Each structure stands twice: as C-alpha cells, then as structure tokens.
Amino acid sequence: MPEAPILELHGLTRHFPVRGLLNRRIGTLRALDGVDLAVREGEVLGIVGESGCGKSTLGKTIMGIHAPTGGEVHFEGRKVAAPGLERPPEVRARLQYVYQDPGASLDPSWSLRRSLHEPLVIHTGLPRAAREARIREIVAAVGLPDAHLDLYPHEISGGQQRRVGLARILALGPRLVILDEPTSGLDVSVQAAVLTLFRNLRAAFNLTYLFISHDLAVVRSMCDRVAVMYLGRVVEIGPVAELFAAPKHPYTRALLAAAPRVGGPRVTEGFILQGEPPDPSRIPEGCRFRARCPLAAPVCAQEPALEGSAHQAACWRAEEVA
Amino acid sequence: MTEILSVENLALGFRTEGGLARVLDMVNLSVRPGEIVGLVGESGCGKTTLARAILGTLPPAITRISHGRIRLAGADMLAGPGEATAGAVRGRAVTFIPQDPFASFNPLFRIGTQIMDLMRWKSPRRKPGARTGLYSPRRRRADRAAVIAMLDAVQLPQPERLLRKYPHELSGGQRQRVMIAMALLPGPRLIIADEPTTALDVTVQAQILALLRRLATERGVAVLFTTHDLGAAWEICDRVAVMYAGQTAEIAPRESFFGAPRHPYTRLLLESLPQEGRNPVGIPGTVPSPRAAPPGCRFHPRCPRASEHCRSARPALAGGEGHVTACHHPVMAPLEAVADA
Numbered sequence: 001m002p003e004a005p006i007l008e009l010h011g012l013t014r015h016f017p018v019r020g021l022l023n024r025r026i027g028t029l030r031a032l033d034g035v036d037l038a039v040r041e042g043e044v045l046g047i048v049g050e051s052g053c054g055k056s057t058l059g060k061t062i063m064g065i066h067a068p069t070g071g072e073v074h075f076e077g078r079k080v081a082a083p084g085l086e087r088p089p090e091v092r093a094r095l096q097y098v099y100q101d102p103g104a105s106l107d108p109s110w111s112l113r114r115s116l117h118e119p120l121v122i123h124t125g126l127p128r129a130a131r132e133a134r135i136r137e138i139v140a141a142v143g144l145p146d147a148h149l150d151l152y153p154h155e156i157s158g159g160q161q162r163r164v165g166l167a168r169i170l171a172l173g174p175r176l177v178i179l180d181e182p183t184s185g186l187d188v189s190v191q192a193a194v195l196t197l198f199r200n201l202r203a204a205f206n207l208t209y210l211f212i213s214h215d216l217a218v219v220r221s222m223c224d225r226v227a228v229m230y231l232g233r234v235v236e237i238g239p240v241a242e243l244f245a246a247p248k249h250p251y252t253r254a255l256l257a258a259a260p261r262v263g264g265p266r267v268t269e270g271f272i273l274q275g276e277p278p279d280p281s282r283i284p285e286g287c288r289f290r291a292r293c294p295l296a297a298p299v300c301a302q303e304p305a306l307e308g309s310a311h312q313a314a315c316w317r318a319e320e321v322a
Numbered sequence: 323m324t325e326i327l328s329v330e331n332l333a334l335g336f337r338t339e340g341g342l343a344r345v346l347d348m349v350n351l352s353v354r355p356g357e358i359v360g361l362v363g364e365s366g367c368g369k370t371t372l373a374r375a376i377l378g379t380l381p382p383a384i385t386r387i388s389h390g391r392i393r394l395a396g397a398d399m400l401a402g403p404g405e406a407t408a409g410a411v412r413g414r415a416v417t418f419i420p421q422d423p424f425a426s427f428n429p430l431f432r433i434g435t436q437i438m439d440l441m442r443w444k445s446p447r448r449k450p451g452a453r454t455g456l457y458s459p460r461r462r463r464a465d466r467a468a469v470i471a472m473l474d475a476v477q478l479p480q481p482e483r484l485l486r487k488y489p490h491e492l493s494g495g496q497r498q499r500v501m502i503a504m505a506l507l508p509g510p511r512l513i514i515a516d517e518p519t520t521a522l523d524v525t526v527q528a529q530i531l532a533l534l535r536r537l538a539t540e541r542g543v544a545v546l547f548t549t550h551d552l553g554a555a556w557e558i559c560d561r562v563a564v565m566y567a568g569q570t571a572e573i574a575p576r577e578s579f580f581g582a583p584r585h586p587y588t589r590l591l592l593e594s595l596p597q598e599g600r601n602p603v604g605i606p607g608t609v610p611s612p613r614a615a616p617p618g619c620r621f622h623p624r625c626p627r628a629s630e631h632c633r634s635a636r637p638a639l640a641g642g643e644g645h646v647t648a649c650h651h652p653v654m655a656p657l658e659a660v661a662d663a
Contacts, residue, residue, distance in 0.1 A: 050524070050525065051523055187365055189591065191604075192604030220597075259553065268528055268531050273525050
C-alpha cells in the first residue's frame with residue numbers, strides 16, 4: 001500500500017495581472033494554470049521546463065510566497081494554501097525553500113553562529129544551549145568545521161557559504177525542501193560536489209525534495225520522478241528512467257532531443273522543433289503545444305488531460321505514436 | 323602558414339592592487355579556415371580574456387603582455403598602437419558574438435538602425451582604406467539587400483518588419499539570431515562566439531547551434547566557440563581545446579578529446595558530468611587565484627597523478643596527430659564512461 005503523499009496540489013492556479021496605461025488591467029499572465037501533482041514521502045520529484053513555463057512560480061506558490069489564484073495545496077494531509085486561506089504558521093518550518101545560491105542570503109554583518117541561531121529563535125522556544133547543540137550537529141552534517149561558526153560570511157569561500165545557507169534551512173527540521181535551480185551557473189566540477197551534498201543530506205535527514213531545474217542531465221541523475229511543464233501546466237510526469245527512455249509527449253521528446261549529450265549523436269542534425277514558447281499572457285486555445293507540435297491534429301483544439309497510471313502524458317496522440 | 327588564427331605562447335597579466343594577476347600563462351591555440359574550435363574550461367580559466375586578447379580589446383592601461391604573439395589573418399594583433407591593421411581586421415576579418423545579446427544592443431534604437439550603422443563602417447562593399455563614414459546611396463541599397471538576405475538566412479521571419487523593431491520586442495532566440503547575422507555580414511573569416519547559447523533554453527540552443535554550424539560550414543567561416551558546456555562543445559566542434567587556470571591543458575580532435583582524453587583535468591571534467599547510475603565525483607579543491615598561481619603545472623595541487631616533477635617544471639604541449647597535452651603524466655587509456663554512452 002503506497003504511503004499518503006506528503007504534498008498534494010489540486011488544480012493549482014496562479015495568474016498575474018498584466019497592467020497597461022494608468023494601471024488598467026489589460027490582460028492576464030497565466031503562470032500556473034491548473035497543476036495537479038502529488039509528491040510522495042522521501043522521493044525526489046524533478047520539475048523541468050524552459051524559462052517561462054511556470055516552474056519557479058510553482059515552487060513559490062507552494063511556499064506561500066505567492067498566494068494561489070485558484071486550487072489548493074495540501075501538505076502532510078492538511079490544507080495550507082488556497083485562495084483567501086491564511087497559512088498555518090507551523091507549516092513554515094516544515095516546508096523550506098532553497099534559492100539558487102543559499103549562501104547569498106546570509107547577512108554580511110552577522111557571524112555565522114548568529115545567522116544559524118536566528119531560525120531557531122524565531123520558530124522554536126529552545127534554550128540557548130539546546131540551540132547550540134542542534135547547530136553543531138547540523139554544521140557537522142553539511143561538512144563545515146565548528147571553528148567556522150565565529151567567522152563572518154566574507155571570510156569563507158562561496159562553497160562554504162552555500163553549506164551554511166543549507167545548514168540554516170535544515171536546522172528547523174523540514175520535511176519537504178524545494179530546491180529552485182540549485183545548480184544553474186555552476187561549473188560541472190562544483191555542480192558534482194553540490195549534488196553529492198544534496199544526496200547525503202537527503203539520506204541523513206530523511207528529506208523529500210522538489211527539485212526545480214532546467215538541466216535535464218542533472219534531473220536525470222538526481223530524481224526519482226520527473227514532471228515536465230509547458231506554459232503553466234504539467235504535460236508529462238513519470239518515473240525518471242521510463243520518461244527519459246520512452247517520452248510520450250511530443251514536447252518532452254523535443255526537449256530530450258535538444259539537449260546535447262557527450263557521446264550521443266549530433267542533435268542539431270535532426271532537430272525539428274521550431275520557434276519558441278508563446279508568451280504566457282497569450283496562451284493558445286486547446287493544447288498549448290499545438291502551434292509548435294509536429295503531430296498536431298484537429299482534436300488538439302481541445303485541451304487534453306493527463307492520462308495513464310504511473311507515467312502520464314497530456315496528449316491526444318500519445319498512444320498512437322508511442 | 324595555413325592558420326587563420328594562431329596564438330603562440332601567450333602570457334599576459336593585469337596590474338591590480340594586490341600585484342600582477344597572471345591570467346594567461348603560455349597559451350597556445352590555432353584555428354584553421356573553416357573549422358569550429360571549442361574553447362572549454364571552468365569560470366575564471368581565462369577563456370574570455372583570451373578571446374578579448376585576440377580581438378585586441380583588453381584595457382591597455384592595466385594589461386601587461388609579457389610573452390608570445392597573436393597572428394590573425396596575417397596581422398599581428400599585439401603590435402601595439404599601430405591600430406590601422408588591427409582596425410581593418412577587427413569587425414571585418416574577425417567578428418564577435420557575445421554571450422548576452424540584449425546587453426549588446428542599444429535599447430533606444432531600432433534593430434535596422436543598428437545593423438545599418440554596422441554596415442556603414444564594416445560592410446565588405448566599403449572601399450578599403452576609406453577613412454570617412456561616407457555612405458553612398460548605391461552602397462546603402464546594396465548593403466540593405468544583403469542585410470535582408472542575411473536575416474532570411476538566419477531564419478528570421480519577415481526581415482523587413484524586424485528591422486523596424488526595438489531590441490526589447492525580440493525574444494532571446496531572435497536577438498541571438500540577429501547577432502549571428504551581424505557577425506556574418508562583414509564577411510569575416512573567423513567568428514569568436516563567447517558562450518553564445520548560455521542564456522538560452524535548450525530547445526532554442528539546439529536551433530542556434532544548428533544555425534551557427536550550418537552557416538559556418540556553408541560559408542567556410544572558422545568559429546572559435548568558447549563555452550563551459552561540454553555538451554554544446556561535443557555538438558558543434560571539430561576540435562576542442564581545454565584551459566585550466568590560464569594554461570592550455572589539452573587540444574584534440576572532438577572524438578579523441580571526448581573518447582580518450584589524456585590530461586587528468588580533462589578526464590575529471592568529463593567524469594563530473596551528471597549521468598544516470600553514477601555519482602559524479604567533482605574535482606576537489608578550487609581554481610587557484612591568478613595572483614598566487616602555483617608554480618609548475620597549475621593543476622598539480624588538485625591532480626591525483628601529480629608528482630614532485632609537476633611542482634617544479636611546467637609541462638609543454640606534446641603529442642602527435644593533432645592531439646596535444648600539457649602533462650608530465652598523461653593517461654593513455656580511453657575513457658570508459660563516455661565510450662559506453
């Protein structure tokens with residue numbers, strides 16, 4: 001019997017108004033447009049897609065940085081976000097968000113010890129000695145020497161700052177961590193070390209990750225399941241090995257075909273997808289991928305839903321092509 | 323001499339408050355007509371400095387060139403204030419595609435104005451030796467036709483309408499297409515592309531790489547393609563050069579570079595690529611600061627094969643059949659992980 005999901009999204013929607021002259025509303029940017037998703041306890045779910053597909057908005061809406069325009073977020077069995085719903089404060093410690101560079105959020109004029117104590121002061125009533133013990137435990141887990149606690153952020157390297165930033169997040173004992181593009185802009189040798197750190201921390205603290213990235217190779221090596229987003233919707237979701245081996249949605253296929261892989265065939269020789277994703281404030285009717293899709297048919301004028309059991313795709317023609 | 327570009331034993335540094343930062347240390351590189359050479363390496367390894375040195379656009383007040391020479395299409399790019407030759411070469415025989423096309427357009431002028439400004443000075447129809455910006459209506463008409471044809475060649479729809487647009491009205495992929503068109507319009511023999519697809523999404527990157535490769539091959543233009551994305555280098559390059567901390571580590575044809583790299587740094591770099599069913603190892607340690615670079619081979623503090631010899635003596639590029647390595651202890655076996663893929 002599968003465990004109950006730790007995080008569930010039901011028709012999650014986030015629209016942003018587009019304003020013109022005199023702040024008049026002239027359109028709607030549909031950044032998230034009905035996302036259904038379930039994250040199981042202990043898994044790493046990857047979210048991939050091109051820029052503007054809504055993957056960061058998804059993470060921020062789950063976190064409560066954006067309020068949803070529609071739909072619901074359930075975390076550990078209770079409703080934590082819906083239109084007009086105040087977020088229960090005890091959720092904040094258990095659901096954490098890691099920015100691209102967690103080290104950049106350290107206060108330069110605070111010692112690392114003070115930065116690390118801060119979340120515990122805010123969220124727990126622990127006495128100082130208990131906080132200190134907890135911090136030492138976490139700092140050891142992220143691979144920093146104790147002696148560094150009295151230093152200031154500028155005295156340690158960027159990689160160490162990143163570790164301190166992560167330690168701060170882990171000090172609160174979160175269950176689910178949202179990683180938003182944690183490796184973009186890193187060199188491959190650094191990226192490998194960062195990914196190893198994420199893996200070790202997940203094993204040590206029993207974490208569940210929502211791993212948002214545009215880098216397919218990283219997602220493939222890191223995640224258990226992956227969801228592909230296109231213009232605010234999930235178009236395909238499935239176990240990593242299955243989805244990468246036999247993608248069902250034509251967009252996923254194009255995305256996989258476009259990423260050059262060392263040792264693979266030259267992708268530029270047979271690449272067919274043309275154009276760029278349309279503006280999310282002018283999403284086409286019906287299937288969003290219709291205008292660029294090589295398989296588009298008249299039936300695609302209606303929006304398809306995700307279909308399948310473990311490996312789902314939102315495409316009318318997925319079965320006939322597979 | 324067949325090379326369009328040759329960089330020989332180039333060493334240069336920048337004067338800083340903390341002393342001389344020796345950013346490039348004995349760099350060798352050559353590009354033959356019509357080939358695409360990838361220049362890869364991590365951030366801070368000197369890729370961009372090398373590209374700017376080739377173009378001769380380094381800040382003269384703080385740059386100190388201690389050794390070496392750069393020959394580009396027969397002209398010496400380090401000849402100093404003799405700007406005449408370099409000026410005729412720069413923007414004509416060699417052009418540049420930047421990483422961020424948005425930062426390279428002036429947001430206040432239409433695309434058409436900016437392209438025609440380029441053609442006024444750098445058009446192949448301009449008389450050699452002309453000193454003024456005189457622009458005869460006849461040349462303007464011919465140039466405009468060439469611009470339209472080129473925009474068509476980079477697969478931009480409705481080039482006439484595009485020329486009337488402002489840079490912000492174009493998407494990232496379109497802007498990079500315009501940049502490629504502008505790099506090709508002066509009829510160059512070499513294009514230096516500095517991470518041209520880093521800012522783009524992967525499906526757009528595939529289109530741009532395909533376009534660059536096709537146009538370069540069709541027109542016989544050589545491309546020096548700097549990137550930190552090894553996948554992109556695999557995709558379009560004929561030869562690949564890897565740099566580490568300002569030193570050339572290895573130069574090899576694409577197949578042997580990825581299939582049987584000899585330099586320990588190249589191997590570690592390739593083994594750091596994320597792959598299914600393997601925990602990438604990464605490279606322990608960090609890139610040294612150019613102000614306090616280690617003596618000998620600059621990679622020795624991080625190298626698993628380093629010996630006493632590597633600490634004292636700088637290895638020279640050696641090897642045969644176009645595959646050269648600067649290492650005292652090169653690895654001669656093929657790389658398994660990549661060979662299997």
